[in-house]
Amino acid sequence: MLQPHSLLWHYLWIGPQVLQGVLALFLWRRGVYRFFPFFFAYLIFGAAEQFTLYTMDVLPSVSTEAFWKAFWAGSIIEGAIKFGVIGELFFHLLRSRPAIAKLGSRLISGAGAAFVLLAVAAAAYTPMAHRQVLISRAHVLLQSSYVVDCGLALFLFLFAAHFKLIWNHQAFGIALGFGIVWCEHMAAWALSANGAWLEKSYLLDFVNTATYHLCVLIWFYYLLVPQKSATTSAVSLPENNLDIWNRELERLLHQ
Amino acid sequence: MNLAIVIVIAAALALGIILRLAVTQSLQARRSTDLAVSIRPIDIEAFRNLINPAEDEYLRCRLPANHFRGVRRERLRAMAAYVHVAASNAAALVRVGEAALASGDARVAEAAQQLVNDALLLRRNTTVALARIYLALAWPNSGFAAVRVVERYERVSGTAMLLGRLQNPALPVRLSVRL
Numbered sequence: 001m002l003q004p005h006s007l008l009w010h011y012l013w014i015g016p017q018v019l020q021g022v023l024a025l026f027l028w029r030r031g032v033y034r035f036f037p038f039f040f041a042y043l044i045f046g047a048a049e050q051f052t053l054y055t056m057d058v059l060p061s062v063s064t065e066a067f068w069k070a071f072w073a074g075s076i077i078e079g080a081i082k083f084g085v086i087g088e089l090f091f092h093l094l095r096s097r098p099a100i101a102k103l104g105s106r107l108i109s110g111a112g113a114a115f116v117l118l119a120v121a122a123a124a125y126t127p128m129a130h131r132q133v134l135i136s137r138a139h140v141l142l143q144s145s146y147v148v149d150c151g152l153a154l155f156l157f158l159f160a161a162h163f164k165l166i167w168n169h170q171a172f173g174i175a176l177g178f179g180i181v182w183c184e185h186m187a188a189w190a191l192s193a194n195g196a197w198l199e200k201s202y203l204l205d206f207v208n209t210a211t212y213h214l215c216v217l218i219w220f221y222y223l224l225v226p227q228k229s230a231t232t233s234a235v236s237l238p239e240n241n242l243d244i245w246n247r248e249l250e251r252l253l254h255q
Numbered sequence: 256m257n258l259a260i261v262i263v264i265a266a267a268l269a270l271g272i273i274l275r276l277a278v279t280q281s282l283q284a285r286r287s288t289d290l291a292v293s294i295r296p297i298d299i300e301a302f303r304n305l306i307n308p309a310e311d312e313y314l315r316c317r318l319p320a321n322h323f324r325g326v327r328r329e330r331l332r333a334m335a336a337y338v339h340v341a342a343s344n345a346a347a348l349v350r351v352g353e354a355a356l357a358s359g360d361a362r363v364a365e366a367a368q369q370l371v372n373d374a375l376l377l378r379r380n381t382t383v384a385l386a387r388i389y390l391a392l393a394w395p396n397s398g399f400a401a402v403r404v405v406e407r408y409e410r411v412s413g414t415a416m417l418l419g420r421l422q423n424p425a426l427p428v429r430l431s432v433r434l
Contacts, residue, residue, distance in 0.1 A: 096356075096368070096371075097371065097372070097375055098372065099371075099372040099373070099375040099376045099379070100375045100376070100378075100379055103379055122258060122262065125258050126258060143262070147262070150266060150269050151269075153269075153273065154269045154272060154273060157272065157273050157276040157277070157280075158272070158276070160276075160280070161276045161279065161280070162378075162382075163346075163349065163375055163378055163379075164283070164346040164349045164350055164378075165349070165353075166280070166283065166350070166353050167280060172277075172280065176273070176277050179270075179273040179277070180270065180273070180274070183266045183267075183269045183270035183273065184266065184270065186262060186265075186266045186269075187262060187263040187266035187267065190258070190259045190262035190263060190266070191259050191263065193259070194258055194259035196259050
């Protein structure tokens with residue numbers, strides 16, 4: 001069952017892409033795409049990219065070189081769209097919080113630059129694990145891309161947690177899905193790029209595609225299932241000593 | 256291969272942190288009651304004395320250098336304790352404000368938005384102040400000012416009081432204690 005071109009292998013490659021296309025259709029019909037244009041573009045491009053790669057993989061007439069060239073092109077465009085998605089999630093997080101918007105923008109720019117440097121350093125130390133340079137470099141490219149993506153996803157969650165920000169339900173779902181899949185992909189592509197499990201590298205494909213499937217299901221839940229209303233009743237406040245506080249404030253102001 | 260192991264460990268740690276924060280966030284979004292109870296009053300006057308540069312200067316002139324460094328460190332630790340409480344109060348107030356944002360009353364929503372902004376600024380300032388306090392702990396002779404934290408705390412307190420009054424005029428908020 002856990003073999004290349006088994007039924008499960010085909011399903012895990014194509015199934016999430018079909019679901020992704022269906023999700024894009026729902027987002028379009030419900031108008032949600034207007035709030036998350038980069039995520040919507042990611043859904044459509046990602047599905048189209050994977051359908052193309054799948055077709056190229058199963059067609060015997062397509063050469064290995066042509067497949068990996070297409071893989072390269074797709075990964076670069078997808079990487080750019082993912083940066084847009086991160087910016088979009090950060091915008092949703094800070095939109096109604098102008099007090100920390102400037103600080104947040106500076107911090108995420110700094111964090112992004114730091115993770116890019118880290119990814120470049122990791123790439124420089126990664127050996128050529130595969131005989132074909134094109135394949136080896138594709139693995140290194142993805143390792144680098146996911147180091148940055150995973151780092152920025154972690155930064156988003158830490159930033160929100162530090163300031164106790166409450167995420168928008170849909171943005172939270174998108175961030176959670178990406179957070180899980182980017183962490184797993186970072187580990188899997190690092191193993192591939194460094195030549196670990198070279199003989200059984202197809203097992204990493206199963207882990208990657210299964211995690212991505214889970215991620216798409218998370219997006220389905222958060223983007224299509226309505227949010228349960230949180231407790232919005234009047235917040236119970238502690239006992240009264242406003243008069244004392246006012247007197248103290250007046251005393252401070254008149255010092 | 257060593258690099259792969261390092262990256263895999265980093266990925267596992269990042270995933271663990273993200274999942275933990277996601278669970279905390281989900282629970283936080285569902286639980287908005289009893290937030291104000293977690294606010295601990297601060298003796299703002301005592302804090303103001305602690306950060307008064309004139310007091311530091313007085314101690315510097317009166318005490319021998321090594322004794323002054325010890326006293327200064329004690330004062331800095333006390334300062335850090337106050338700033339920690341202010342930061343924790345700011346966090347609680349962000350959540351109180353965000354819970355009140357959904358209010359149908361425009362005045363309450365406006366006060367809540369103001370509270371969230373002020374509390375976020377306070378949270379930011381406390382983070383910077385704590386970094387400076389810990390730096391000063393390592394270097395007790397350096398100058399230090401946490402005045403902005405005090406000013407921000409006063410402002411947040413004022414906004415919280417306004418929101419408290421708008422939401423429930425009978426139960427105002429207590430954010431500081433009298434000397």
